Amino acid sequence: MKLLNLQRRMARAVMSPLTPSEGMQRVAPNGRRMRDVAAEFIKPNDRLTSFERLEIYNRQYWFRVLSAFAEDFPGLRAVLGDRRFDAVAKAYLIDSPSRTFTLRNLGSRLEGWLKKHPALAGSRHALAIDMVRLEWADIEAFDGQADAALKPEDLASANPSRLHLRLQPYIQLLDLRYPVDDLLLGVRKDEDTEFASNAFTERRKRKRVLAVAKLKPSAIFLAVHRLDESVYFRRLEREEFILLSKLREGKSLQRAIDLALRKSSIAMANRASNVQSWFHAWAALGWFCRP
């Protein structure tokens, strides 16, 4: 058997879903008995059959990817509950196995996938999507690129109509329907609480999720950013979100401000001072980098 054929055959078996009792499936998708499939390319020994030897790798694969997925999406687990979360994780990883050398990217396609499979998240689909977006943004913000920060002298002779400000690549801008930022922070706090029993922690998490799920959806704007290498969630006004989004799209400073304030409810008299205070805060947080 050629190397590529053998590797395709083994990968197919290793990445096949486990049974509910976490063993290897007895029957392959093509209807053949897995013990016959395994025996064709794996040697048995005096203690283990070919099936059992292959099963070690099948189990290792799923334990590894499920555990990495669960580590990345504790908020989604809280929203969906353990049983539904496990079903989503398995279905997603079957449909969308890792395609990069790092497990860090395992959840990169989850938002799009979950949107195509609304039934899996049940009545909390919209909340689940918001949570996935936030948790993925958190991963991106944690180790995203940071460029040299903008200095005052970079702006010395700048003309606002032609000035293009560049946002730090690690900053993630989100428009959400639920306050999942508070929910995720609460879930993390629950998980970090020492001395609390698992049952107590789970009850508290369920209460938190229920409280958010009951809320009427309303627009929330968020920047997921980094300060001293820690990730923070910062709520934004609608106008701030639009302005930052337009700057990221490459619009000039003047154009971005115009677009942000176009349908704004901020009183005319306050607009200039608001914009000034936003930029002051963003600059202090190091959100802009040199062009």
Added chain:
Amino acid sequence: MPASRFNNFTDYGIGIGLRAPHYHHILTRKPVVDWFEIISENFMIDGGRPLRILDQILEQYKVVQHGVSMYFGSAERPNREHLRRLKDLVKRTKTPWLTDHLCWGSVDGRYTHDLLPMPYTFEAAKITAQKVREVRDFLEIPLAVENVSSYAEFHVSEMTEWEFLTEVVELADCGILLDVNNIYVSSQNHSFDPHAYLAGIPAERVAQIHIAGHSKYRKYILDTHDHPVIDPVWKLYADAIHRVGHTATLLEWDDSIPSFDEVHSEALKANQFLAAESLATAV
């Protein structure tokens, strides 16, 4: 071996794996450690805390890169994005040599994130060696391949594992990262003599040695890196040192990680074997 072209003519002592639970201890207490081994993939990112920590470590310690997903034995070509990021990291760490596993783990662009065993065939050796050469030429740094623990063997194999390892490193003209725990684990799982393994490999190509703990189950042993090194593995290590000489040695501890001091003192047990070998060589 001591300083050789496979470890860039360095003579490193006993190191331990750099792991997140120990960051604070290392950066605040600044313990004396010969060198740290990092998992390359953990730092092949664009920014953030991991790279800042790495830069702080690099200011004070020697670092060697160890990869887990180059998959030299996969039939497909190396991933260019992976190579580009790895080269960026090599420039950052100035690692004198670089290691990854003699295994496969991806096919048709899908990754298992596991160290899957090779079929010991001449075809596989040729493909693997070609890939090692390609990666080394791109990275412009000495490479060493590590023998993995395995739980399965293939009908198509045409040679023993140590013959396959030898075939690959000779064809690729690269070094060996000799994992004595992996030899022990596989010898138990496949019923071969681990000392025959040691006797069968080209000693002059051993650039580095790994030691670790494992977990024993009823019918097989798993390479879990979550226990101290057991006596039979230390004995095998002594045999390895006797055969290859005073060689850079690294303790891996990746799960249920105890305190820094506990990990470091476990690693330093290797000193008695290195000292005994130095003494034997001197007389």
